[in-house]
Amino acid sequence: MDALEQSLKKAFIDQNIEGSYYDPKLIINQPQQKEFLLNTLQEEIATCRDFFFSVAFVTQSGLDTIKAQLADLAQRHINGKLLTSTYLAFNNPEVFKSLLTIPNLEVRISQREGFHAKGYLFTQADYYSFVIGSSNLTMNALKVNYEWNIRLTSYEQGEVIEQIHDHLTSEWAQAVPLTTDWIADYAQRYQPLMKRAPQLPAVAEDKQAYIVSNKMQQVALKSLVELRASGAKKGLVISATGTGKTYLAAFDVRQAKPKHMLFIVHREQILNKAKESFMQILSDEPAENFGILSGNQKETQAKYLFATIQTISKPAYQELFAKDYFDYILIDEVHKAGAKSYLNVLAYFTPDFLLGMTATPERTDNFNIFELFDYNIAYEIRLQEALEEDLLCPFHYFGVSDYEKDDMVISETTDLQYLTNRERVDFLLDKINYYGCSHNTPKGLIFCSRKDETKALARLFNERGIPSAYLTGENSVAEREAQITRLENGDINYIFTVDVFNEGIDVPKINQIIMLRNTQSSIIFVQQLGRGLRKDNSKDFVTIIDFIGNYKNNYMIPMALSGDTSRSKDRLRKGTFDTNYISGLSAINFEAVAKKRIFKSIDDAKLDSMRELKQTYGDFKNRLNRVPYLTDFSQQAILDPLVIANKFESYYSFLAKIGDNEGTITEKQNKFLQFLSRELLPGMRQQEIVLLSKLIESDHALRKQDLAALFADCHLIHDAATIDSVLATLSLTFYTGGLKKAYAGAAMVQQQVDQIELTADFRSALQNDYFKKLVVDLLKASYYKSEQFSQTEALTRYAKYRRRDVLRLLNWSEQMVDQNIGGYVAKDGKFVIFVTLEKGTDFKGAQMAYEDELLDNATMHWFTKSPRTLESPEIAKLRDPAHWTVYLFAKKSDDEGAEFYYLGEVKSQPETIKQLEKPIRDGKTRNVVAMDLQLMAPLETELYKYLR
Structure with a gap:
């Protein structure tokens, strides 16, 4: 049966028929499942040969969601059309200007009265696909609103697609081309009927408007009350930049009612803004109760004193106050409190309560901020949660390719001359103008890698008529404040900077962040991104344009955006090709070339270096105030335990190496841990974990016939095999x-007739309480990881497996060495295929260049081993679906390691099976058989695109 015909029958006649990528699909935005119409549109755009959109309403944010995909199409010289309207004056002049910046998009304006269409048509390789429903090209419609849309497919000769083509051709011919003159005329007469709701409450001219605490602040305030009621004298608030930490502090001061308060900041320019925020919240207090202690002002009599650390840390100023004078002290950006100046202040004053506030408590100097605050975390909200709670301005992140010429790409060692040549500046401006910003007038920060680069680029931008300034650590506070004022007032469009604005700056009107530097750390990345996340009525979103060169640290980009600190390469890859984790009206998009550079960085990175592991371990230990164990790492997603398991014999070996083991075990005991770490810790099957845990807990033998009941009670597969x-x-x-040699002597379970029991060696080892603690912890961590896998199927689709894992889970009686398996193995009705898609130019030692390829998201073109003919036994097995089940596994390249993604069950397509002759290394030829393997269910598109 033809694949399209089969899909139509599945959709409209019998749902039990096998599907394909042609399947009709109802698309509803489901944020909880991270499923959006946006995904479908991006997938269709990425693979199309041309497209035609007919949508009434377009917003800048909706357009942004597909700009990276359109840029990739432009690189392939693929164009499209957009037919839109002025219906209800929804589309503003700014979005029409944005549409004109897209070089491969032709836009026309329908003159039809009441134009309210919502349709997206794509020409694919050998079929058409179209999405029709209720969604316009707006961020809300594509990602948030409850909308109904249907995706359908058709061959060229289909009646419906013919009707669509005829209608769109007619409508296009009658529409008006979008031009700069048309936009100018439209702007003059534009009067929106649908006004934007303000993002923030209006503040009266006297700045005494009543401010209500947001959801985050309400929870934090309650927690702070409970913390003080428990007798605690210190508390730490960890809150993402832009979520209102200063207002939170003011609210807490209002409820704590101190006699004297001291607020400490590290920069003088923050003082006045902090003071103003407190005066708004504590509006009943007279103005003279608020004072500043800095290099320029000495208002030491104020009830609420706002001081710079540089001033209050000096003994001469400390001694103006009794040690217990301030009953409430707050420290802003408290992650800096490890500095001597802060420690001097904290050693002198004895407040009733000390509050620290920071967005990034993690340190690189091993100072323990958590210890400083007695491990009392009053409240914590990170970037993802803050976005979910709508506390921050939405951001549109674009990872774009940096300038390249003559195969030379920007890297850490690029000469200044190359960074600042006029061709690169033209390249940067093309990208910046293409991705734009909210309302098209940029107020942006541009982060550079070095001081001379900031100066040179600012000069070159000014020469091109783009008002810009630069700031470095050499500029005074007054100079910084002056340039910020110019940016806010619109006198300049950009401030180029290095080492200045990572934190401690509050410019809510920033609507564009541009990154022209290597990502030094995920902490700094989030700090810089955070400069634009404060809400303001002047913007609907902030645009982040990250120019990605050949940097070694590119792997930190998905780490920072997703908040994933697991150091798992697979999770970082997934965080690059599947960005649905970002919440609300925010979006993350990478251009194809930029994405490849990130993948290469992930492949090359040493994420398990001792330095990195010690840093991660130390930060986590500081937070817990004890030695963390594998279960801790798993439950709090701090570090994937498998990273340690794959580098050391066991977690004990790691602890012993850094001198943090809380006991000792023997070499033989450590071999048990090595086996558990390598084979059970991945959690691919719960049965071993459940059985071993039961035997350790009871220390009694079990009858073999009782195992089925034990597994059944846990809702696990429990057949005899x-x-x-x-x-x-x-x-x-x-x-x-x-x-077998490596694990010799580490057997933990034995069978005596019908009795299943622990081996004598393992039972003896468990007498060591520390060893038992390590085993129980490892099994708990294994169980936690096992929850990612299906418990009703032997294999979990899209999970990754080593060859031996697959054989074990399919109940092979004995492991086969990987080299003996090679590309496939068959036994007892199970045929397992392993494919490495990118084999490299040297074929990794293979005699022949096997050209295995994913043709689409449901078809693999595959080659057998050589020499093979149509009469070879495996061909007979592959032709016999009644007696053989075929499982397909694939990985992108050997750079991913020994694990393969499980793509699902497949069937060979008999009409595609062909015997070929292919050359081998010595110039001779060998027979090989090629065929198409049809997946029983199509691949999820993001994984398909990654593997392609």
């Missing part, structure tokens, strides 16, 4: 070759 496989794993009889 699975039970035998579990026992073969724990008794080590499954393992062969090098692993």
Whole structure:
């Protein structure tokens, strides 16, 4: 049956028929499941040969969601059309100006009265797809609103697609082309009927408007009251930049009612803004109760004193006050409190309550901020949560490719001359203008890598008529404030900077952040991104344009955006090709070339270096105030335990290496941990974890016939073959070759007739309480990881497996060495195929260049081993779906390691099976058989695009 015909029958006649990528699909935005219409549109754009959108309403934010995909199409010389309208004056002049910046998009304005269409048509390789429903090209419609849309497919000769083509051709011919003159005329007569709701409450001229605490602040305030009621004298608030920490502090001062308060900041320019915020919240207090202590002002009699650390840390000023004079002290940006100046202040004053506030408590100097505040975290809200709570301005992040000429790409070692040549400036401006900003008039910060670069680029921007300034650490506070004022007032469009604005600056009107530097750390990345996240009525969103060169640290970009500190390469790859984790009206998009550079960085990065692991471990230990264990890492998603398991024999080996082990174990005991770490910790099957935990807990033997009931009670597969496989794993009889030798003596379970019990060696080892603690912790961490896997199917689709894992989970009685498996293996009705899609120019030692390829998201073009013919036994098996189940696994390249994604069950397409002759290394040829393998269910598009 033809694939399209099959999909139509599945959709409209019998849902039990196998589907394909042609399947009709109802699309509803489901934020909880991270499923959006936006995903479908981006997927269709990425693969199309041309497109035609007919939508009434377009917003800048909606257009932004597809700009990166359109830029990739432009690189391939693929164009499209957009037919829109002026219906209800919804589309403002700014969005029409933005549309004109897209070089491969032709736009026309319908003259039809009441134009309210919402349709998206795509020409794909050998079919058409179209999405029709209720969604306009707006961020709300694509990602947030409850909308109904349907995706359908058709061949060229289909009646419906013919009607659509005829209608769009007619409408296009009658529409008016979008031009600069048309926009100018429209702007003159533009009067919006639908006004934007203000983002923030209006503040009266006397700045005494009543301000209500937001949701985050209400929870934090309640927590602070409870903390003080418990007798605590210190508290730490961890809150993302822009979520209102200063207002929170003022609200808490209002409810704590101190006699004297001291607010400490690290920069003088923050003082006045902090003071103004407090005066708004404490509006009943007279103005003379608020004072400043700095290099320029000495208002030491004020009830509420706002001081710079540079001044209050001097003994001469401290001694103006009794040690207990301030009963409430607040420290802003408290992650700096490890400095001597802060420690001097804290050593002198004895307040009733000390509050620290920071967005980034993690330190690189090993100072323990958590210890300083007695490990009392009053409240914590990070970037993702703040976006979900609508506390921050939405951001549109674009990871774009940096300037490249003659195969030379910007890197850490690029000469200044190359960074600041006129061609690169033209390149930067093209990208900046293309991705734009809210309302098209930029008020932006541009982060550079070095001081001379900021000066040179600012000069070159000014030469091109773009008013710009630069600021470095050499500029005075007064100079910085003057340039910020110019930016806010619109006198300049950009401030180029290095080492100045990572934190401690509050410019709510910033609507564009441009990154022209290597990502030094995920903390700094978030700090810089955070400069634009404060809400303001002057913007609907902030645009982040990150120019990505050949930087070694590119892997930190998905780490920072997703908040993933697991140091798992697979999770970082997923955070790059699937960005649905970002919440609300924010969006993350990468151009294809930029994405490739990130993948390369992930492949090359040493994420398990001792320095990195010690830093992550130390930060987590500081937070917990104790040695963390594998379960802690798993539950709080701090570090993937497998990173340690794959680098050391066990977690104990790591702890011993850094001198933090809380006990000692023998080499033989550590071998048990090595086996558990390498084989059970990944959590791919719960049965081994459940059985071993039960035996350790009860220390009694179990009858083999009781295992089925034990597994059934846990809702796990419990057939005889699975039970035998579990026992073969724990008794080590499954393992062969090098692993059998490596694990020798580490069997934990044995079978005596019908009795299943712990081995004598393992039972003896458990007498060591520290060893038992490590085992129980490891099993808990394994169980936690196992929740990511299906418990009703042997294999979980899209999970990653090593070859031996697959054989074990499919209940092979004995492991096969990877080299003996190669590309596939078949046994007992199960045919397992492993494909490495990018094999490199040297074929990694293979005799032949196998050209395996994903043709689409449901078809793999695949080659057998050589020499093989149509009469070879495996061909007969692949032709026999009644007796053989075929499982397909794939990875992008060997740079990903030994694990393969499970793509699902497949069937060979008989009409595609062909015997070929292909050359081998010595110039001779060998027979090989090629065929198409049809997936029973199409791949999710993001993984498909990544593997392609």
